Amino acid sequence: MSPFHGLIDSHCHLQDPKFDGEHQAVVRRSREADVSAHVVVGYDVQSSRRGVQLARSFENIFATVGVHPHDAKALAPSDIDALARVAEDPRVVAIGEIGLDFYRNLSLPDRQRKAFRDQLNLARSLRLPVVIHARHADEEAFEILSAYVHSMKKDWPAGRPIGVMHCFAGDLPLALRYIEIGFLISIAGTVTYPNADMTRAVARGIPLDSMVIETDAPYLTPQSHRGQRNEPAYIAETAQFIAGLRGERFEGIAEATTANADRLFALDRVPQTAGERS
Ligand SMILES: [Zn+2]
Numbered sequence: 244m245s246p247f248h249g250l251i252d253s254h255c256h257l258q259d260p261k262f263d264g265e266h267q268a269v270v271r272r273s274r275e276a277d278v279s280a281h282v283v284v285g286y287d288v289q290s291s292r293r294g295v296q297l298a299r300s301f302e303n304i305f306a307t308v309g310v311h312p313h314d315a316k317a318l319a320p321s322d323i324d325a326l327a328r329v330a331e332d333p334r335v336v337a338i339g340e341i342g343l344d345f346y347r348n349l350s351l352p353d354r355q356r357k358a359f360r361d362q363l364n365l366a367r368s369l370r371l372p373v374v375i376h377a378r379h380a381d382e383e384a385f386e387i388l389s390a391y392v393h394s395m396k397k398d399w400p401a402g403r404p405i406g407v408m409h410c411f412a413g414d415l416p417l418a419l420r421y422i423e424i425g426f427l428i429s430i431a432g433t434v435t436y437p438n439a440d441m442t443r444a445v446a447r448g449i450p451l452d453s454m455v456i457e458t459d460a461p462y463l464t465p466q467s468h469r470g471q472r473n474e475p476a477y478i479a480e481t482a483q484f485i486a487g488l489r490g491e492r493f494e495g496i497a498e499a500t501t502a503n504a505d506r507l508f509a510l511d512r513v514p515q516t517a518g519e520r521s
Contacts, residue, residue, distance in 0.1 A: 246511060249277030250482055250497050251504040252475040253429055254340075254374065254409050254457035257283045257304065258293035261461045261472055269474050270301060276476040279303060279501070280510055284340050284374055284409075286311035288322050291329050298334035302516050305508060307337040307374050315358035316350035323361050330369055334516070336508035338366035339374025340409055343387075346379035356387075363391050366406075370398065372507055373406035375426075381413055385420065392424045399425075404507045410459055414441050415448045422453045427507055429455045432465035432473065432481050434488075447488050451499040455507065456481050 252273070262269055273281065283298060284307045285291030294306035308330040310318050330338065341362040343355050350358075366373045373391075377384035392405055399405055408421050410431040418428045428449050434442045446454070456478055464473035465480040482500065486493045505511055 247279045247501050247505050249279045249501065250456070250478050251280045251282070251501045251510075252278055252458050252460070252478045253282050253407065253455040253500075253504045253507075254284050254431075255281055255460040255475050256286065256290070256462075257281060257297055257460070257475075258285075258290050259461050262474075266297065266301070269476075270303070273475040273478075274303075276479045277497075278475050278478060280305065280504070281475050282307060282336065282504070282508060285309050285329075286340060287314045287317070288325050288329070291326060295329055295332050295334060299332070299516055304334075305336045305510060305513060306332070306334055307339045308335050309339040309341045309362055309374065310358055311340055312342050312344040312355040312358065312376060313347065313349040315355045318354070318358045318361075323365060326362070327365060327369070330365070330371065333514045335371070336510060336513060337372045337374050337406075338362055338369070339406075340376040341373060342376035342378075343380035343384050344376060344378040359387065363387070367391075367395060367398075372404060375406055375408050376410075377408065378412060381417055385417070388421075388426070389424055402506075403509075404453075404503070407455060407507055409457065410463065411445060412442065413445075415444050418445045418449050422449060427453050427455050427503055429457045430481065430485060431457050431459050432463045432477065434481060435466040435484050437466075443488055446485050451489075451491075451496070452503060454485075454500055455504045456485070456496075456500045 283294040291308040298306035460473040
């Protein structure tokens with residue numbers, strides 16, 4: 244039986260300096276909110292290392308390793324080797340967050356494309372799932388990921404999701420196309436925002452066995468705590484909100500999204516830490 248119960252925060256950044264010195268308290272509050280696991284997502288080499296350190300210190304924290312499209316401009320070839328070494332740690336469960344962001348364009352598009360491709364190749368060689376950030380790049384990201392899925396076909400276990408579209412911000416038809424090629428769709432606290440009709444349509448319309456939930460903490464704080472730093476305990480509000488949207492019980496949303504996150508990241512196969520250290 245899966246050791247995970249309650250909720251899983253499938254995407255947060257607890258290595259962010261905004262949480263410095265507070266990890267014990269943040270994890271205690273999330274435990275009180277019945278969060279049984281957190282996936283701490285890297286956004287550059289240093290944050291990936293810091294995420295792995297957290298994952299080695301807390302039984303219920305896991306890490307991903309990757310360079311965000313915003314930081315693609317600084318990605319040197321040697322960084323891919325550095326990421327590969329960080330990703331050797333058995334507490335690492337995915338490559339990400341990686342992708343394309345043509346909304347803010349903090350890195351030149353061609354740098355973003357190269358960083359994305361190089362890190363997809365890394366995920367393929369390490370046989371890890373991918374955590375994707377795509378913004379204002381719908382068609383191109385889909386094209387790249389379809390080709391990627393195709394290239395993986397022989398090597399990827401049937402039934403295991405190949406990755407997750409983090410904080411999905413596209414429309415329902417695009418979400419269904421991603422599900423079709425083997426991705427999960429992650430719903431963040433943005434679903435509670437007044438102007439988020441498109442995200443609500445996605446949260447209502449996708450099959451429950453393709454959904455995971457996330458906080459993206461310290462960002463994207465759900466509506467009732469807006470203005471404060473986000474943290475994993477607040478994921479309960481997002482799950483409750485989705486339950487209301489779908490006319491389902493909270494427990495049903497929790498059970499399905501937790502099972503999906505476990506299936507995606509294979510959390511139940513990750514070796515345990517020596518235990519929580521203070
Ligand atoms: Zn993120």
